[in-house]
Amino acid sequence: MERVNIVIDNIPVSANKGQTVIDAARDNDIYIPNLCHHEDLKPAGMCRLCVVEISGRGITTSCTTTVEEGMNVVTDSTGISEIRRTTTELISANHTRTCFTCSKNNHCELQRVTSFVGLDPDVDSMMRHRIEQLPVDDSNPFFTLDMNKCVLCGICVRTCDELQGINAIDYVNRGPHTIISTFNNQPLFDSACKSCGECVARCPVGALTFKEFQNPSREARTICPYCGVGCSIYLGSRGNSVVSVRGDREGPANRGSLCVKGRFGYEFVNDTQRLKVPLIRKNGVLVEAGWDEALDLIAEKFSGYRKERFACFASAKCTNEENYVIQKFTRAVMGTNNIDHCARLCHAPSVSGLAQSFGSGAMTNSIDEISNTRTIFAIGTNTTYAHPVLALQIKKAVRNGGTLIVANPKRIDLCSHAQLFLQHRPGTDVVLMMGMMRVIMDEGLEDPEFIAERTENFDLFIESLREFDLDFVEKTTGVPKEKLQQAARLYAREKPSSILYAMGITQHSHGTDNVLAVSNLALLTGNIGKLSTGVNPLRGQNNVQGACDMGALPNVYPGYQKVDDERVRGKFLHAWGADLSDRPGLTHTEIVGAIDRGEIKALYQMGENPVLSEADSGKIMKALPKLDFFVVQDIFMTKTAEYADVILPAASFAEKEGTFTNTERRVQKVRPAIAPVGESRADWQITCEIARRMGAGGFDYTSPSQIMDEINRLTPVYGGITYERVENGGLQWPCPDTGHPGTGFLHGEKFQTLSGKGRFMPLRYIPSAESPCSDYPLILTTDRSLYHYHTSTMTGRVRGLRMLDPGELLLVNPADADIFGIEDKETVMITTRRGSLDVKIKITDICPPGIVSMTFHFEDTHTNLLTSSALDPGAKIPETKVAAARIDRVRA
Amino acid sequence: MDDKFVELFQDFRAKEEELIPLLQHVQNVEGFISETAMKRIASFLNIPESKVFSVATFYAQFRFAPIGKKHIMLCRGTACHVKNAPKILDEIENQINIKAGETREDLEYSLETVACIGACSLAPCIVINDEVKANLTTKAVKKIFRDDRKKNG
């Protein structure tokens, strides 16, 4: 960063080039009064409190002036004081004076300004008029907007506009009647507001305040437990309760920003329903038991089910260390590779598909590179709901002049920021992208040099492209040719271009082909292996990347080292001192099948809820009762735990140490804010206890850092990722040794494939397993809510999130509503080949005609009873995105 | 959406700077600016709905409710003010049962307050549709609306 030298109050200081005078002063611990300034926002120059004298320019606002070499700034003088005093008198005249009961007491900028400026009591009482009672909006469950305390600085309006791109609020009315309000003065609850709380966090006074705010007595710097963005947070606590969350401005993934779940979704930690003691099923009922009794029982039972009669479901919610320990336990103690976790249900095709084409199945770029991308192609990702803080980077790219192309069967919120929206039919992603590649080839927009030097298998691929003439593409996808051409040209020409995708690509019976289409598109245009250029699967859970990295998968040890590679097996055999199976284990869905057939008799599950999350979940509900012995480790009772023989209370993320790896491969530190609730224990401790009681060696860790030491030794990509080095901001793998700075983007020099080249894959169109027919004329697809996470075991226990999204709604296009003769909010019965359930409908044109959509968050609307378990042949992911369905009216 | 807005917007080119002309046009044709109209303007210009509302409420010229058959404008200019305009306002509100800025549900009356209408010598005064009523007293107000009620049976 280039520096310039300036003088403030005769003190020489140095500042960043391009910085404003007010920020430069603050960085040098010099206070300049201000109300409308925020360093994240464009200068507004509205309150005029920040005036300073700059030689040669006279008195001017320091928030709108950038530093220049040799600049001489005076921050106080009689003239300046005079201006500030008058301004302050006017601003404070009609302000409610209820500081003692205001939650901003002690961190209010108006208090700071008035105390700095010094008000004259006589002038103050003279200026104070009748205080009007202005509106207070407390409709939002998490915060209140009180116009009586507003200083009209506009920081909230600019935050919602410049940073969030939501524009829920603005100035309304004019002159003395100006207020901050929503469109048509709706209550915030009913407005466009997404409850991110970013405006509240920035309001300088008590006008926007958090409802449940308590000043914490201590704070732990840790990572949000929800999505894969991996926002860094300060988790505040008092006594043994978690009381606050604030964004960490140093967090590389979020730079202080948070979404509604991350900021307000912590209440579950304190919930009275947390599991606090072990439970053992005796005579059919679960009864409380001591840890010793429970662990001894498990050790004894598990000893009878070694090898292929045992399976384990690990967890994308738990730490790397915990996933490492549980896969080591499964492999070294139980002697089987039957371990998998819910990554199978979300990004298995990314792991297997990208491994074929690039040699590594993870996001190729970093989150902060997104904002500098010129063309973003976002396909099958509802980013503003599922990865809200990452979506801010997309909006920023658009603000920076970039182009956003959204491809999605549904008109998702992200479309409002897009220049181009391709609304293709579900299941036609391969056709859509092959169509784009066809345009690219026909118009000579490919990157021949890149293709020649860095790729292989081009000829076979080109051969397969022949099938996709544009008429066929238009007919199959429903996307007009012109739009497709436009998209192809933008993506190929306006570089850097980057592809973002999520489960709209992967959750198909041809999910791997979809992923390969994505990688073909990138290879063809050379859009990979550079800054802000690449292929980016957005990972769902907070640590789904890490759980995969740690080998909680049936075919690989930590670091994607194959279980059937003799050299690798030798290494782990030696390190762990145990016999290891060279046979890849069963996947999530296959494990359920093997339980059903009576082949697997014992199941050990850590922090998952497959009864709700598994596609076609009637199958798992039928299988689980057939187990001889089922152990569940969790923080709450779940639908799945109801089948367990032993339930062990686990510590939540707020109560333990470890690391999570976010979607950009960044390993970040998780730190405890409170002690484990009740008798709960960290998952790694529990697994180690079971292993020790089974007489196994190598499970004597006394801290997670010892586990990480072992990971470092055995996992080349994590070689240099030590606790010491991830203390501040974490490190991105690959990071082979402690001298390595980590890797921001992948495939810069060469790909990780055997040949070092990116591999084109020929593709053909394989339709989804189910298509509409006369009995099932609709397609049911699945999606996420902004306000809930997964099976809502955590978010469902946050009162405010439940208020914002109280339950399942089947989204139906108005045209379909007409055909079926159903009305908004009516309860209907939806049926697929696997089952039916009752659900309330919402009529909306988010869904095109013929397509209806549900989430799977809610226990009382068990969506996955309906979804299809047609599997991708390679990745074994079920087709959760496409099921033929029918709607019937429920008779009153 | 082949509705009246397509026709209303047909002479515009969907440029952001057309916001105020659009609002004016809608008000001219419709008599006021409805919530739906603001939403449609927002999507037509591809700008946030809150922005449309912000701009519309900034200018005194825009109305958000249909005007009544009788539209009453009460002057709050200085001359009228010192000659008891506030009392007159109270009385009118009393008589027709709505507050300034509102339209009665039966669409009979609407009431708004305006700045000096340039008839200071006749203060305090109101305008009902195009007719000026001058030198008002609360008694005179009562009479105006009593006659009105009679006329309408």
Ligand code: SF4
């Ligand atoms: S909470 Fe977020 S979305 Fe709502 S008004 Fe504030 S910044 Fe906008």
Ligand code: SF4
């Ligand atoms: S609510 Fe807060 S941030 Fe918004 S204008 Fe008022 S004082 Fe400023």
Ligand code: SF4
């Ligand atoms: S974006 Fe994801 S990681 Fe960030 S606060 Fe929201 S849920 Fe948490």
Ligand code: FES
């Ligand atoms: S802080 Fe500079 S004008 Fe308000």
Ligand code: FES
């Ligand atoms: S002040 Fe009422 S007409 Fe001038």
